[in-house]
Amino acid sequence: MTRHLMRLAQAARRFGLRHALRTAVAVVATQLLVTALHLPQGYWAVVTAVIVMQANLGGSMRAAWTRLAGTAVGAVFGTAAAYLGGQSLPASGLAVFATLAACSAIPRLRESSRVAGITAIIIILGGHPDVPAVVLGFDRFLEISVGIVTALVVSLTILPARASRALSHGLAKLFEDVASLFAVVVEGRIREDYPERHVFALKDRILRTLARCRELRLEADAESRDQGESALRAMLLFRGERLFEHVLGMDHVAEEWRGKGLHRHLPQEMADLETAGAALLTALAAHLRGTSPLPEVAALDAAVAKAREKLGDMRRDRAPAAYDLSEVMHFFSFMHGMLACAADARETVARIRSMEAL
Template sequence: MTGETLRRFLARAATRGGLRQAGRTAVAAVATLFLVTVLELPQGYWAVITVVIVMQANLGGSIRAAWTRLAGTAVGAASGALAASLGGPAWVDLALAVFATLAVCTGMTRLRDSSRVAGITAVIVILAGHPGSSPFAVALDRFLEIAIGIVTALAVSAVVLPSRASQAQALGLARIFEDVAVFFATVVEGRLREDYPERQVFALKDRIVRTLARCRELGREAGAEGRDADGAARRGLLLFRGERLFEHVLAMDHVASESRGQGLHRHLPDELAGLERTAADVLTGLGVHLRAAGPLPELGPMEAAVARAREKLAAMRRDRAPAAYDLSEVMHFFSFVHGMLACAADAAEIVRRLRAMEEG
């Protein structure tokens, strides 16, 4: 690996938070090893393993992973200890412990994500017990080891280079509006040029879908970080509106991908181009604002472009311009323009709602 390649690799890792995550995990692992050594836990390495498993990219993710690990450990340790205390053959104890553990976890909605951890813990308690040791003592040791790892991981997540899911979600939402702006402009320009850019559109759709999914997950993780009701409501609004904007452009994209050649759009190319440019500017400005890099965008130019487009559409109807085209083209055209106007309306509503929240 050349020096330049290494530099680029490290730059990408730093940009994506990889170096921060690696540093936090290393600190937490060393701190946990120190604690279990001082406490002389018999199998303290499980605490260190727990740190690596629990430590996530942000505090909310770590809290959710910690809950899953701790709940699963508690259920598995209890089931394993109870089964082992029966004094039967190891294979019978193992079968009972695993069956009981998974039955409890799958039967309770809040414990379903803990089922694998719980099952592994039950197996360890049954098979890793020491002769002459109480199974309940083995179970308690296992629970304490896991708990120490979890507490250390959460403490390090909150103190050492902290990263919060709410902040990551805000950046993800900014990326959604910026990418939707590019998607919107690409689809409109492709239709006006009568040259549909299939590969570019596919890449944009894929990126937006993945970002939306990640923002939903970050929203759940942000909920575990604390009760920031105002911030959560703001991010919820932005995610909902971002999804709606994406749906509008997807409908436009469906029309553009099926339409070829001359169409009604040739009657108002300047109006559509102006609406595309100003709406994309507002969406891009929203992304910039969410990154705390600029004020909310002004709506005046976009509202003027909407008015011009509506006036031209009314004139086209008066002149009976659609009558010269077949029904399929007319339906496609008005569906496409309706999608553009819906995007502009949603963008304006987002700006107004955000302005009211920030000024209130």
């Protein structure tokens, strides 16, 4: 029974059934409400409910703010233009110009500019000679508000989904994929066989995960104003981006670096550092999912110490002197990337520990 329920839950997530159900409930509830309130053009409320209803509460709140602010600005300028010029072409142009200029001038309204412009045009072109422009603008704002409120109530009460939880899983996926990319690049260098297709697939997946995490962070901040949680989310996203940048630098070196080289002087140290670093990032991902405690860094510290000791021995033995400048530069750039990844992974764990202790 448990296995069947898990499969049903996975299918629901895959096909977006929860979001579809919540949106359908919002549409029906909005239709009932506009009918009870006898709104003249209640279909705008229904359309708004569909637009505002997002996959999580934070997304719905951001969409609600964008649409409400845009409707208010568009209603004000559209009403003023309709009052001054009626349904004429100059009135339409003036309304759109003033609306978009106002939204562009105020940073918090820039996302609302499209909705604001549409609202202004609807008020002008959809007006009636026997209906004052002020009444038309107020009706439009009221209809949009009904749709927004209904969508937010449904988001809060019907199978609610939180952006903060989705972000935790997204960050966990980010750290897992960075760990995989780190391991693939290092193993490819040790074996002197660059896995181009595998690396490309991982980089593409990480870029898409990063883009989604950036959106989810904004939505999670809209859900909660807790400064501590917001700082933790920002730190994790920043560290994930930094780790990815370090591995990208290593990958660039590995892609150009071919044949025998200085890495053959410390294959075990590189392998140990790769294993410890990838293991720490994977364990960190499990912690973000809530399935394991925060990992310890002792194994990574030991691997870093061994690698640094070996590098010191190589310098004292003047091993780099037997290779050309290009090989030396590639080798030390690659090792710098590995050590930078280890340092950032360790720092991430330390920051989480200190912030979770507050």
